[in-house]
Structures are given as structure tokens and as C-alpha cells.
Amino acid sequence: MKELLGTSIFIGLVITLGTYLIGLHLRKKFNLFIFNPLLIAISLTIGILLLFGIDYNTYNIGAQHLSYLLTPATVCLAIPLYEQFKLLKKNFTAIMVGIASGVLTSCVTIFCMALLFRLGHHEYVTLLPKSITTAIGISLSEELHGYVAITVAAIMITGLFGNIAGDILCRILHIKHPVAKGIAIGTASHVMGTAKAMEIGEIEGAMSSLSIAVAGCMTVIATIGFEWLI
Amino acid sequence: MQGLPCIFYNFAINCKNRLHSLINSWKMKYIIQFTIIIAISLIGELLNIIIPLPIPASIYGMVILFTALITGIIKLSAVKETGKFLIYIMPLMFIPPTVGLIGAWDTMQSFLVAIVVISLVSTIIVLAVSGHVTQWIIEFKERRNKR
Structure with a gap:
């Protein structure tokens, strides 16, 4: 399972986007300040990584591409x-x-x-x-x-x-x-x-x-x- | 031209025009907008490498884009939709580096209390000071204008 999940670079992106969507959904549903999409996405992602024993580096191979957008996004402020x-x-x-x-x-x-x-x-x-x-x-x-x-x-x-x-x-x-x-x-x-x-x-x-x-x-x-x- | 050929000709011209406006209106627009934003980011990175100051590339880029918008070199419509979208999805970009905290747990553990206390206390003080200073100056100016 671990080797299988580690083979694709998309695994990090799927986890990140998926957990964030769950976070957005939960906030929409409950509308409470504790249901912060970011907080939910981060805790869920850490949970998934620990649960499936996925290394952070393996996760980051895909997920780092999101971080690359930080500079353009800040420029857009x-x-x-x-x-x-x-x-x-x-x-x-x-x-x-x-x-x-x-x-x-x-x-x-x-x-x-x-x-x-x-x-x-x-x-x-x-x-x-x-x-x-x-x-x-x-x-x-x-x-x-x-x-x-x-x-x-x-x-x-x-x-x-x-x-x-x-x-x-x-x-x-x-x-x-x-x-x-x-x-x-x-x-x-x-x-x-x-x-x-x-x-x-x-x-x-x-x-x-x-x-x-x-x-x-x-x-x-x-x-x-x-x-x-x- | 008359009759049926004319109808076909007009139809073809119509289709061609619609196609062009379609490409210009939303497909190409995003590519152009994204190219401009990425190009400005590139200039920012280059400035960050050339100038020996601890100023991030994103700040150089932001100043360049703001100056270009003010002077009218870049129109708002040339960056607006893609820019707003990037700002909207900004929280997503914070997830990977924050998840990276699990790797830094050992370094952090020793002064976790300090981090939390400093963060909370300074946030309250900063909020109070900046808010009150701003409010005081605005009210002071309003009072002066009334006289």
C-alpha cells in the first residue's frame, strides 16, 4: 500500500485538494469559526500521512507545486x-x-x-x-x-x-x-x-x-x- | 450575392466572429493574464537575486504590479480574473509548508509554549495599537475638518 501510494506525484495534490474541499464543505454546513477549512485540511492531511505511513517528502513531491504559486498569488495582492x-x-x-x-x-x-x-x-x-x-x-x-x-x-x-x-x-x-x-x-x-x-x-x-x-x-x-x- | 449562398456566407462570417470573440473573451484572456502575472513574478525573482536585500521576490513583484496598474501600463482587465482566482486559492498554498511542521516537531517542541504565548499576546497588542492609532487619527482629522 505504502509503495503503491508513493509511486505517483499526484498523491500529494489529491490529498491537499481533497482535504481542503472537505474543510470548505464542513464550514458551509456548520458555519462555526472552529470549522476553519485551512485547519481542517492541515489536520486531515497530517492524519492521512501518519495513518498510511506516507513520507512527507513523498507527499511534497506533488504538493510543492501548489507552494510554487505563492509568489504569483502575493504579487496579485x-x-x-x-x-x-x-x-x-x-x-x-x-x-x-x-x-x-x-x-x-x-x-x-x-x-x-x-x-x-x-x-x-x-x-x-x-x-x-x-x-x-x-x-x-x-x-x-x-x-x-x-x-x-x-x-x-x-x-x-x-x-x-x-x-x-x-x-x-x-x-x-x-x-x-x-x-x-x-x-x-x-x-x-x-x-x-x-x-x-x-x-x-x-x-x-x-x-x-x-x-x-x-x-x-x-x-x-x-x-x-x-x-x-x- | 443573393439568396441561399448569401445566407451561408453570413452564417460562416457570424460563426468566425463569434469564435474570435469567444477566444478573446475567456480562453485567451486567462493565458494572457497568467503570463503577465508569472512574468512579473520572474522579474521579482531576478531582482531578489540581483539586489542584496532581504526583500522577498513577491514584494518586488507586488510593487511592480501596483506601479504598473497606477501608471496604466497594465490595465486592471489584463490581470483581474486570474489575480482574484490566485488570491482566492491562496489558503491552499499554505497547506504543504504547514504539513511540513511534522518534520520540524523535534525543533519546535522545546519552545512550543513560547511560540504560542508570544503569538497570542503580540496579536492582541498589535490589534489594539494599530486599530486605536488609525481610529484616533481619522477622528482627529474629522474633528479638525468640522471646525
Whole structure:
């Protein structure tokens, strides 16, 4: 069975796409935040790999072709950015200062907590890109020589948390303006938070997707300064 | 031309035109859009190799596409559908690297608590700060404009 499954490069793609479809279906059916398609797909895929004893490398021969699309997909984030250009222009200062403060806060809190947990350089650098979209986070972690897989884990935890709690947190913290809500959720929890912001409203969603791109760029610049601190 | 041949001729022309618009409208469009996006990604990768800064290829590409859209070098219709589709399927691309976590489990175990705590705490603080700063500036400007 194991040898048979390992012979085709399509096995990884079938598992990935299939489990994601199951995840989408479950979310549609139950409409609960816990039924996050991404989370379901990842846990099911890991389960299937462990159950059938399929090696990750065998799985990745096919599945890596999906990851190749990350760069073009991130390039395409320029499209919503362009579409919301008017809204961006009108609130330009507020948005830019807001995102910049968020990015700086992210770097400072991670630096402080890395000191608190006594993390080494590699662990610290690994966690620095945790608030930005995975596409940029992965390449940034690679550039900084961090543990890419752990960066992805931190990004997923952050995103999932933002997706689940973003709306509630905004209410508790009295963030009411739709633009501010979008910026807060997007800056703190990237694409997965943006999915939630899209559900709250159009402006929130647009602002959130905008801040994915801007926060991504700003974090790249900020980490150049912050990477040498530990 | 008159009568039956004319009808056939018109029918043939009609078919040919429809075929062309069909190809231009949706089949070719996607190939063109995908080519543009991939070409921009390629330029981004080349810049990433040439310029010695820790800036990912995707960021270079995003800036190039955004500048091209603003200046009108690339029209929105030349990238829109394929671009939106790629953004829509973006979550799928995160699955393989995340599944790769099983390989990194040994490295991660030692500071798993740190990862979870740092992620959750910093997310709350970042959300609060960026949201309030944005809201404060917007409200400040609105108040100033009213005066």
C-alpha cells in the first residue's frame, strides 16, 4: 500500500485538494469559526500521512507545486490594493501611521517576549515575521535564516487567533471605525484575519487586505533593523 | 450575392466572429493574464537575486504590479480574473509548508509554549495599537475638518 501510494506525484495534490474541499464543505454546513477549512485540511492531511505511513517528502513531491504559486498569488495582492486606491488616498496618513505603529509594536513585543523566554537568535528571527502573510513570512524567514516551518506555525496560530477573535477583540477594545477595524485585523493577523474582516463588511475587508500588503512590506523593512538585536 | 449562398456566407462570417470573440473573451484572456502575472513574478525573482536585500521576490513583484496598474501600463482587465482566482486559492498554498511542521516537531517542541504565548499576546497588542492609532487619527482629522 505504502509503495503503491508513493509511486505517483499526484498523491500529494489529491490529498491537499481533497482535504481542503472537505474543510470548505464542513464550514458551509456548520458555519462555526472552529470549522476553519485551512485547519481542517492541515489536520486531515497530517492524519492521512501518519495513518498510511506516507513520507512527507513523498507527499511534497506533488504538493510543492501548489507552494510554487505563492509568489504569483502575493504579487496579485496589488490588485485589491489598486482597487481601493481612492479609500487609501483619502485616509492615507491614518492608514500608514496605523499600520506602521502595528508593525513596530509587533517587533517590539516579540523582542521583549523573546528576552523574557530567553530565546536565541535563530528562534527570535523565526518569530519576527509572524504577523504577516505566509507568502512574505516564508521568504522573509528564509532570508533571515530562521526555521521556516516554525515561522509558518507561528503565522498560522496568529492568523487562526485573529480569525476567531478579531471581531470580538475589536468590540472589547472599542475599535469602531470600519477602516480602523480592517487595519487592526489585517495588520495583526494577515490573510486569515482578512477572511473574517470580509465577513464583517466591505470596507473592513478591503482595508484588511490592503494592510496585508503594506504591513508585509513594512515588516520586511523593520526586520532589517530588528534582526540584529538578539 | 443573393439568396441561399448569401445566407451561408453570413452564417460562416457570424460563426468566425463569434469564435474570435469567444477566444478573446475567456480562453485567451486567462493565458494572457497568467503570463503577465508569472512574468512579473520572474522579474521579482531576478531582482531578489540581483539586489542584496532581504526583500522577498513577491514584494518586488507586488510593487511592480501596483506601479504598473497606477501608471496604466497594465490595465486592471489584463490581470483581474486570474489575480482574484490566485488570491482566492491562496489558503491552499499554505497547506504543504504547514504539513511540513511534522518534520520540524523535534525543533519546535522545546519552545512550543513560547511560540504560542508570544503569538497570542503580540496579536492582541498589535490589534489594539494599530486599530486605536488609525481610529484616533481619522477622528482627529474629522474633528479638525468640522471646525
